[in-house]
Amino acid sequence: MNPRQPAPRVMNGTAPESPIESAQTVLQIEDLQTHFFTPVGVVRAVDGVSYALKSGETLGVVGESGCGKSVSALSILRLVANPPGRIVGGAIRFEGRNLLEFSEPEMERIRGNDISMIFQEPMTSLNPLYTCGKQIAEAVALHQGLSKRDSWDRAVEMLRSVSIPEPERRAHAYPHQLSGGMRQRVMIAMALSCNPKVLIADEPTTALDVTIQAQILDLMRALQDKYGTAIILITHDMGVVAENADRVVVMYAGRKVEEANAAELFDNPGHPYTKGLLGSIPHLDTAARTDTKRAKLNEIKGMVPSLFNLPQGCSFAPRCGLASDHCRNHKPPLEEQRPGHWIACWHADRVLGGVAVGAA
Amino acid sequence: MTALLEVEGLKKHFPIHKGVFSKVSGQVYAVDGVSFSIGRGETLGLVGESGCGKSTVGRTLLKLLEPTDGTIKVGGEDITGLGAQAMLPYRRRMQMIYQDPYASLNPRMTAGEIVGEPLIVHNIGTPAERRERVAGLFERAGLRPEAANSYPHEFSGGQRQRIGIARALALNPELIVGDEPVSALDVSIQAQIINLLMELQDEFQLSYLFVAHDLAVVEHISHRVAVMYLGRIVEMTDKRSLFEMPLHPYTEALLSAVPIPKSSARGRKRVILTGDVPSPINPPPGCHFHARCPYAMPRCKTDVPALREVIPGHFASCHLHDGGVKVPLGAAA
Numbered sequence: 258m259n260p261r262q263p264a265p266r267v268m269n270g271t272a273p274e275s276p277i278e279s280a281q282t283v284l285q286i287e288d289l290q291t292h293f294f295t296p297v298g299v300v301r302a303v304d305g306v307s308y309a310l311k312s313g314e315t316l317g318v319v320g321e322s323g324c325g326k327s328v329s330a331l332s333i334l335r336l337v338a339n340p341p342g343r344i345v346g347g348a349i350r351f352e353g354r355n356l357l358e359f360s361e362p363e364m365e366r367i368r369g370n371d372i373s374m375i376f377q378e379p380m381t382s383l384n385p386l387y388t389c390g391k392q393i394a395e396a397v398a399l400h401q402g403l404s405k406r407d408s409w410d411r412a413v414e415m416l417r418s419v420s421i422p423e424p425e426r427r428a429h430a431y432p433h434q435l436s437g438g439m440r441q442r443v444m445i446a447m448a449l450s451c452n453p454k455v456l457i458a459d460e461p462t463t464a465l466d467v468t469i470q471a472q473i474l475d476l477m478r479a480l481q482d483k484y485g486t487a488i489i490l491i492t493h494d495m496g497v498v499a500e501n502a503d504r505v506v507v508m509y510a511g512r513k514v515e516e517a518n519a520a521e522l523f524d525n526p527g528h529p530y531t532k533g534l535l536g537s538i539p540h541l542d543t544a545a546r547t548d549t550k551r552a553k554l555n556e557i558k559g560m561v562p563s564l565f566n567l568p569q570g571c572s573f574a575p576r577c578g579l580a581s582d583h584c585r586n587h588k589p590p591l592e593e594q595r596p597g598h599w600i601a602c603w604h605a606d607r608v609l610g611g612v613a614v615g616a617a
Numbered sequence: 618m619t620a621l622l623e624v625e626g627l628k629k630h631f632p633i634h635k636g637v638f639s640k641v642s643g644q645v646y647a648v649d650g651v652s653f654s655i656g657r658g659e660t661l662g663l664v665g666e667s668g669c670g671k672s673t674v675g676r677t678l679l680k681l682l683e684p685t686d687g688t689i690k691v692g693g694e695d696i697t698g699l700g701a702q703a704m705l706p707y708r709r710r711m712q713m714i715y716q717d718p719y720a721s722l723n724p725r726m727t728a729g730e731i732v733g734e735p736l737i738v739h740n741i742g743t744p745a746e747r748r749e750r751v752a753g754l755f756e757r758a759g760l761r762p763e764a765a766n767s768y769p770h771e772f773s774g775g776q777r778q779r780i781g782i783a784r785a786l787a788l789n790p791e792l793i794v795g796d797e798p799v800s801a802l803d804v805s806i807q808a809q810i811i812n813l814l815m816e817l818q819d820e821f822q823l824s825y826l827f828v829a830h831d832l833a834v835v836e837h838i839s840h841r842v843a844v845m846y847l848g849r850i851v852e853m854t855d856k857r858s859l860f861e862m863p864l865h866p867y868t869e870a871l872l873s874a875v876p877i878p879k880s881s882a883r884g885r886k887r888v889i890l891t892g893d894v895p896s897p898i899n900p901p902p903g904c905h906f907h908a909r910c911p912y913a914m915p916r917c918k919t920d921v922p923a924l925r926e927v928i929p930g931h932f933a934s935c936h937l938h939d940g941g942v943k944v945p946l947g948a949a950a
Contacts, residue, residue, distance in 0.1 A: 321805060322803055438893055466894070467830070467874040467875055468871060469893065470876075471874035472889055493803065495804070496833075496875065496878040496882070499878045499879055499880060499882050499883065519880060522880075523878065523880040533805065537805050538804055538808075541832055541872070541877060542877070544856070545859070546857060551815055557805035
């Protein structure tokens with residue numbers, strides 16, 4: 258198994274120039290294609306996705322299960338299991354160098370050091386046989402070449418920086434002895450222990466209760482301000498994105514369908530899917546005020562299409578109220594409809610103009 | 618609205634066994650004195666964080682778990698002490714929808730058999746009538762009739778939840794307990810199921826106990842909401858009062874912790890609680906919330922605050938309101 262991937266640049270003319278100046282860009286994903294080769298067919302989990310990340314910013318990547326948001330993130334660290342998965346095209350540029358051309362030992366120096374990751378379920382990502390302190394110290398010793406003693410001290414210091422009470426004592430604790438919120442703090446401490454330039458957070462708070470979620474997101478923001486880490490925040494929770502991301506990428510069926518500043522995206526969603534998604538979430542404030550007649554939520558009819566046989570044209574067409582024959586036959590290109598606001602929809606101008614996105 | 622369900626002082630403690638002789642070494646106070654009622658056609662939302670006992674309340678009142686103490690009345694009749702046989706007629710009136718449609722459907726039965734099984738158990742109708750009823754239930758729950766011959770693994774999560782709903786409806790129940798019925802679903806599917814549940818409620822005058830951790834969903838579907846913390850209800854009122862005037866510091870923190878999907882939500886001031894929910898094995902004395910409460914007073918550490926009607930229809934258990942209603946909570950005394 259050769260971990261090195263050829264990196265043909267398949268520019269299909271639809272991948273946009275990044276709206277971000279490359280001078281500040283730490284990580285740039287260009288036309289990434291990650292496919293899974295299964296006995297029953299090829300799953301195009303990520304099918305030509307591009308996005309860029311500036312230092313110090315938080316990029317939200319949202320979408321429903323199976324849209325490819327996690328696979329695109331795992332591809333950045335080349336952690337997609339091969340077989341069945343393979344990165345078949347595109348480039349991942351970290352500080353100008355294409356990670357897809359790196360050898361495995363070179364990649365190991367990047368993982369956890371320059372780019373690190375937090376996963377959804379800390380219990381499955383922490384080793385149950387080692388104490389939390391040892392697991393953090395191991396990463397520090399490996400990447401920063403610190404002595405045993407110094408790396409342990411660094412681990413304790415990191416545990417303190419993520420607000421774990423009594424870090425000297427907790428460093429000796431095993432993962433099962435900690436609560437879910439504490440474990441997620443340990444994961445964050447470990448991920449940040451080598452001062453990474455990029456932190457990929459894959460549903461970091463989904464398994465946590467809301468009050469703990471608020472604590473963890475608060476902590477991530479504080480650490481970002483302190484260290485200037487760029488964060489890719491992958492989540493299905495539009496509320497978490499609205500309150501934490503600077504820019505947002507919306508994914509659907511393996512593709513990016515919309516990208517904009519967070520404020521622009523939430524105020525003027527330009528893709529029927531984004532608009533439908535925002536309309537289908539109950540809002541706490543409005544939900545509370547509809548006490549006489551409970552409003553019906555806007556549904557998006559049907560469900561996410563199977564990645565084995567995606568529709569020929571726009572993947573969202575079967576569920577879209579605006580879909581025309583043109584949509585069903587031709588994939589819409591991603592175009593900059595407003596400054597910094599990219600939308601892949603033939604009817605983007607109508608959606609931006611406020612047309613109702615009714616059910617199909 | 619007449620009360621369909623009345624729960625009074627409900628307790629469920631789980632013994633902790635230790636050692637060779639399984640000596641009882643302690644108790645998990647999962648539900649520790651909970652009282653509420655649900656009217657016909659009403660939805661009571663039950664929210665709280667993991668481990669607060671909200672699911673145990675749902676299971677105990679359907680007598681899937683034997684209550685340790687307290688009474689449960691359905692339509693005015695006490696069902697607390699009834700055995701399995703005597704419970705049977707009441708089971709028809711109370712059904713449950715579970716969180717995980719993967720785990721709650723028998724993988725060896727077809728969808729049609731799953732939905733029709735309650736009719737067989739309760740000896741209702743002839744086979745032909747049952748088939749007809751199942752077809753009707755499928756249609757009502759938004760499933761295609763030919764899906765009756767498919768097995769659970771052939772359905773998506775949202776469709777599986779529809780099967781669970783069709784099965785719960787089979788016996789024309791009066792009360793349905795939903796234990797996180799939409800938490801496992803994607804948001805676009807979640808909206809479909811919430812809408813279906815609300816339509817069915819209006820159509821059949823169903824009463825719901827809707828157990829969930831997502832406050833926005835609970836506020837949307839409920840008429841009244843009860844907030845639980847560590848085995849007790851700390852606040853209960855209509856959803857609007859709960860949102861606009863929370864009387865318990867925990868409710869206040871919970872509401873402010875929910876992220877809002879709007880651009881204006883950024884940089885919003887919020888109450889961030891410190892620490893975790895304490896263990897229900899050795900809950901703290903006095904008010905269970907005092908260790909995390911920003912307004913804790915000395916007496917909160919020793920005196921358990923009673924759930925009382927602070928404002929008509931608005932129940933809260935907090936010492937802040939002992940000398941009269943205090944709103945907002947943060948205002949200096």
